[in-house]
Every structure is written in structure tokens, then in C-alpha cells.
Amino acid sequence: MIVRMLLRLLAGIALVTGLVLGAHAARFVAKSERTEGVVERIDARDDRCNRSRKHGKRKYDCTRYTAAIRFAHAGRDYTVEVGAGKHKGHGQPLANADLRPGQRVPMLVPRDAPQDALHGTGASLRVWGGALLAFLFAAVLAFVSFVRNRSR
Incomplete structure (x- = not known):
């Protein structure tokens, strides 16, 4: 029971982290212009x-x-x-x-910070990779916590 609760807590933390990273990525894309180098x-x-x-x-x-x-x-x-x-x-x-x-x-x-320009488009993993990784981690933890629950 404690392990299941801990897994769900970690899944929640990973989900919140993914939301924060996703919001940061969305703000970066929204405040950026596309150009060609x-x-x-x-x-x-x-x-x-x-x-x-x-x-x-x-x-x-x-x-x-x-x-x-x-x-x-x-x-x-x-x-x-x-x-x-x-x-x-x-x-x-x-x-x-x-x-x-x-x-x-x-x-x-x-x-406001052209020196921070990224190669690629707004759909690149450089922009969204952290959020995607956090969401994936949250999903795996949540899945494992529910599987452990049903096997008992």
C-alpha cells in the first residue's frame, strides 16, 4: 500500500513537472519567430x-x-x-x-533573446523533449501503481 501511494505521488510530481516544462516550451515557441539561417x-x-x-x-x-x-x-x-x-x-x-x-x-x-535561438522548428524535441519525457515517466509510474494494485 505504501509503495503504491509512493508511486502515485511520484507520478503526480512527474505530471506537474511535465506541465511546467510544457508551459515553458509553449511560452518559448509563442515568444519566438521563425526565420532561416x-x-x-x-x-x-x-x-x-x-x-x-x-x-x-x-x-x-x-x-x-x-x-x-x-x-x-x-x-x-x-x-x-x-x-x-x-x-x-x-x-x-x-x-x-x-x-x-x-x-x-x-x-x-x-x-527578446536572439542569442538563445534554436536550430529547427517549434516541433523539435529540443523544445518539447523534457515535457514529453516527464509525461512518459508519469504514465509509467501511474501504470505500475495500478498494476500492483490489481495483482493483490
């Missing part, structure tokens, strides 16, 4: 990346790519750096990046 350059650096495995996390050598994207907002030019993918192995060529120099990409630019 241009990839100015791609940088690559050797790193160690995580790969989730059944028996724990394993690290592997990888090359991480970063893109500098230039866009105009309110008559000024801004540049933001965003992740542009990763590829297994060190010293991988820039051709393996998800973006290319000169490529036009959608941007979501907050009117």
Missing part, C-alpha cells in the same frame, strides 16, 4: 561518446561536429553554434556532419 562553417573535434548497452554504458572514439549558423533578427546578424551530429572514430571528415556549409536551415528565434 545559413550554416557558415562546420567544426570537428575528436571526443569520447557514450553508447548505452545492456550491461552499462560504453564509451567509444567519435568525432563530434558543431555548426555555426548565421541569421538576421531585428536588423542585426547573429551567429549561434549548434550540434551537427557525431560519427564513430576519430579524425572523421566534415562530410559526415548532419549539416553542410551554405545550407539553409530553419531557426526559432526568441524576440
Whole structure:
């Protein structure tokens, strides 16, 4: 009984967290303008990346790519750096990046803080991912609490 109540309490906390994160994401999208940016350059650096495995996390050598994207907002030019993918192995060529120099990409630019612009649209997981994860966690906890209830 205590475990069931604790699971439901945690599900409620996760639900409230999802609502707060969802409201924050909705406010971000509402206060942002959609524009188009241009990839100015791609940088690559050797790193160690995580790969989730059944028996724990394993690290592997990888090359991480970063893109500098230039866009105009309110008559000024801004540049933001965003992740542009990763590829297994060190010293991988820039051709393996998800973006290319000169490529036009959608941007979501907050009117009052253009330096916080995001690559993508308002439907991206960068914007809504936290809220979706919290709702999923709440649903799983609620489900488990009710299943435990019926099995007794």
C-alpha cells in the first residue's frame, strides 16, 4: 500500500513537472519567430561518446561536429553554434556532419533573446523533449501503481 501511494505521488510530481516544462516550451515557441539561417562553417573535434548497452554504458572514439549558423533578427546578424551530429572514430571528415556549409536551415528565434535561438522548428524535441519525457515517466509510474494494485 505504501509503495503504491509512493508511486502515485511520484507520478503526480512527474505530471506537474511535465506541465511546467510544457508551459515553458509553449511560452518559448509563442515568444519566438521563425526565420532561416545559413550554416557558415562546420567544426570537428575528436571526443569520447557514450553508447548505452545492456550491461552499462560504453564509451567509444567519435568525432563530434558543431555548426555555426548565421541569421538576421531585428536588423542585426547573429551567429549561434549548434550540434551537427557525431560519427564513430576519430579524425572523421566534415562530410559526415548532419549539416553542410551554405545550407539553409530553419531557426526559432526568441524576440527578446536572439542569442538563445534554436536550430529547427517549434516541433523539435529540443523544445518539447523534457515535457514529453516527464509525461512518459508519469504514465509509467501511474501504470505500475495500478498494476500492483490489481495483482493483490
